[in-house]
Amino acid sequence: GQQLNQSPQSMFIQEGEDVSMNCTSSSIFNTWLWYKQDPGEGPVLLIALYKAGELTSNGRLTAQFGITRKDSFLNISASIPSDVGIYFCAGLGSSNTGKLIFGQGTTLQVKP
Amino acid sequence: NAGVTQTPKFQVLKTGQSMTLQCAQDMNHEYMSWYRQDPGMGLRLIHYSVGAGITDQGEVPNGYNVSRSTTEDFPLRLLSAAPSQTSVYFCASREGISEFFGPGTRLTVL
Numbered sequence: 001g002q003q004l005n006q007s008p009q010s011m012f013i014q015e016g017e018d019v020s021m022n023c024t025s026s027s028i029f030n031t032w033l034w035y036k037q038d039p040g041e042g043p044v045l046l047i048a049l050y051k052a053g054e055l056t057s058n059g060r061l062t063a064q065f066g067i068t069r070k071d072s073f074l075n076i077s078a079s080i081p082s083d084v085g086i087y088f089c090a091g092l093g094s095s096n097t098g099k100l101i102f103g104q105g106t107t108l109q110v111k112p
Numbered sequence: 113n114a115g116v117t118q119t120p121k122f123q124v125l126k127t128g129q130s131m132t133l134q135c136a137q138d139m140n141h142e143y144m145s146w147y148r149q150d151p152g153m154g155l156r157l158i159h160y161s162v163g164a165g166i167t168d169q170g171e172v173p174n175g176y177n178v179s180r181s182t183t184e185d186f187p188l189r190l191l192s193a194a195p196s197q198t199s200v201y202f203c204a205s206r207e208g209i210s211e212f213f214g215p216g217t218r219l220t221v222l
Contacts, residue, residue, distance in 0.1 A: 009152070031209055042116075042213030043155070047144050083194060088154060092209055098143060098162070099170065102155040 003027075006089050006103030014111050019076040021090030021106045031092035032065050033100070038085045039096040046087075047074070079110050113138050118203050124195040124220045133188040133217050135203030136178035143206035144186040145170070146178065148199040150169045155202065160188055181183075 004022045007062035013019060021033070030052055047058050049065035049072060056063055062075045072089055089103040119134045137144065145160040147170075157170030161180040175197060177189040186205075190197060198221045205210040 004154075006154070033209065035204060035211075038214075042204070042212075042216055045210050046215070081153075090155075090211075098206075099157055099160065102147075104152055104154040 004101055004103040005087060006106055008106060009104065010107040012109045012111065013079055015079060015081060017079055017087060017109060019079055019083070020073065021087060021089075022071060022073045023103045024071045025091060025093075026067040026070065026102075027091075027093065029091035029093055029101075030069070031064070033064050034061075034072070034074045035090070035104075036085050037088065037089040043086075048069055054057055073094070076108075079108075081110050083110050084108060084110050089094040114175060116203055116205055116212050118201075118214035118217050120217060121215065122218050124222065125190075126222055127194060129193050131190055131193065131194065133201055133219075134201075135186045135214060136184050137186075137203075137205040137212070138184065139191045139207065139212070140183060141205035141207055141212075142183065144180070145206070145211065146186070146188045147202045147204065148172065150199050150201060155184075158188065158201075169185065180214070180217075195221045197221050 004025050009083050016078050017071050035047045037043040047063040060077045062071045086105045090100045090104040116137045142163045146158040148153040156172050159178040161167045168177050201217045203214045
């Protein structure tokens with residue numbers, strides 16, 4: 001089945017630094033999504049990408065839908081302590097079931 | 113709107129016990145899903161439903177049953193709990209391509 005490989009698995013950074021994470025797949029996806037999960041909560045949608053090459057921003061977050069449709073990137077600029085959490089990528093494939101495939105997650109810790 | 117609600121928040125079971133995790137949404141979404149979250153594994157789809165009366169299996173359905181008698185409710189049943197089912201369970205409902213997740217149920221099976 002379709003799988004997503006997300007990296008890095010974890011990051012420990014200093015407040016103010018920029019962060020980059022990515023998601024790759026051997027399969028093509030039609031939509032890429034990025035979620036954030038705060039400790040003890042369910043994931044919340046950050047950004048949705050709908051076409052290859054698309055670059056979308058949401059405040060300090062910027063995400064891109066790869067040209068090959070097999071990858072996506074998320075960047076966070078000038079990190080702050082509340083950026084702490086787990087970031088998940090998710091892909092929606094070409095099948096008509098509408099099932100989302102999630103990456104393994106990137107755990108981000110920010111040192112004040 | 114309350115969004116997606118899940119009960120209980122925490123549960124401890126003994127091996128072999130059965131139980132039902134409750135999920136409800138008040139957004140009139142047709143599409144609902146159950147996921148489990150394990151360290152390093154991300155979110156894995158257990159079962160999903162595209163509307164009342166329709167359910168289908170996800171990636172890891174074994175040991176779980178679901179039903180969807182109403183649009184609002186989508187309970188997940190563990191038939192005979194096993195330690196491998198220790199996990200955090202999330203219910204979600206969907207509008208368009210956006211999943212709205214509940215707060216989760218943390219289940220421990222001893």
